[in-house]
Amino acid sequence: xxxxxxxxxxxxxxxxxxxxxxxxxxxxxxxxxxxxxxxxxxxxxxxxxxxxxxxxxxxxxxxxxxxxxxxxxxxxxxxxxxxxxxxxxxxxxxxxxxxxxxxxxxxxxxxxxxxxxxxxxxxxxxxx
Amino acid sequence: xxxxxxxxxxxxxxxxxxxxxxxxxxxxxxxxxxxxxxxxxxxxxxxxxxxxxxxxxxxxxxxxxxxxxxxxxxxxxxxxxxxxxxxxxxxxxxxxxxxxxxxxxxxxxxxxxxxxxxxxxxxxxxxxxxxxxxxxxxxxx
Numbered sequence: 001x002x003x004x005x006x007x008x009x010x011x012x013x014x015x016x017x018x019x020x021x022x023x024x025x026x027x028x029x030x031x032x033x034x035x036x037x038x039x040x041x042x043x044x045x046x047x048x049x050x051x052x053x054x055x056x057x058x059x060x061x062x063x064x065x066x067x068x069x070x071x072x073x074x075x076x077x078x079x080x081x082x083x084x085x086x087x088x089x090x091x092x093x094x095x096x097x098x099x100x101x102x103x104x105x106x107x108x109x110x111x112x113x114x115x116x117x118x119x120x121x122x123x124x125x126x127x128x
Numbered sequence: 129x130x131x132x133x134x135x136x137x138x139x140x141x142x143x144x145x146x147x148x149x150x151x152x153x154x155x156x157x158x159x160x161x162x163x164x165x166x167x168x169x170x171x172x173x174x175x176x177x178x179x180x181x182x183x184x185x186x187x188x189x190x191x192x193x194x195x196x197x198x199x200x201x202x203x204x205x206x207x208x209x210x211x212x213x214x215x216x217x218x219x220x221x222x223x224x225x226x227x228x229x230x231x232x233x234x235x236x237x238x239x240x241x242x243x244x245x246x247x248x249x250x251x252x253x254x255x256x257x258x259x260x261x262x263x264x265x266x267x268x269x
Contacts, residue, residue, distance in 0.1 A: 062193045063246055069191075084216060090157040092205075096187040111179075113186035115160065125156035125208070125264070 151213030
């Protein structure tokens with residue numbers, strides 16, 4: 001009977017011992033909020049933007065204007081490994097910044113969003 | 129009150145439970161936050177500007193130029209993958225790892241596109257695929 005009990009405890013322990021894995025991957029440098037705040041619409045020049053943020057990831061021509069696009073991707077993966085049942089979830093979000101320059105090379109508009117804020121490691125694949 | 133279960137029965141039950149759930153994988157991958165019809169209900173072609181859209185949906189993933197205007201695209205993905213390996217049922221009784229796997233993946237790739245005129249006013253808007261959202265269903269046939 002002690003053997004059965006020991007086996008039972010060992011088996012229960014095995015089933016309750018949850019293996020977890022956390023992984024993270026990023027692409028690109030962080031787009032600093034203070035650098036974005038330093039860009040003034042109607043005043044900052046193309047050279048100033050390049051000094052603050054470096055070369056853009058993409059250079060677009062839209063609506064007769066030059067657009068500098070900066071982006072950064074962040075991926076967080078969580079796994080719950082229960083030996084026989086595994087749950088995993090990978091969340092990928094991006095931070096994007098578009099700096100729109102007029103024909104004179106002056107910043108006309110700055111649009112940005114930081115989607116990666118508040119992104120958490122999650123392993124449960126169901127639900128939102 | 130439930131009768132006390134003998135230890136041996138408990139062990140068998142635990143083993144049975146582990147075998148029933150043997151070799152299952154459930155994986156989900158999300159890229160950005162999927163946009164729904166409700167999220168874009170406020171957009172009125174001819175009235176709403178791209179700035180108003182950005183204020184609610186965030187910055188698009190890409191902005192491109194075309195002969196008829198500017199195209200702003202929001203991309204997202206909601207991939208669901210599930211897999212069952214029935215070979216695990218035989219694992220305790222065989223010296224090799226037998227595999228009998230069924231799995232299915234729903235990629236759920238979609239995009240929401242906006243066409244704007246030269247004044248950044250939205251003139252057209254549409255989802256690329258209008259996916260209803262794949263389910264976790266490992267049955268591939």
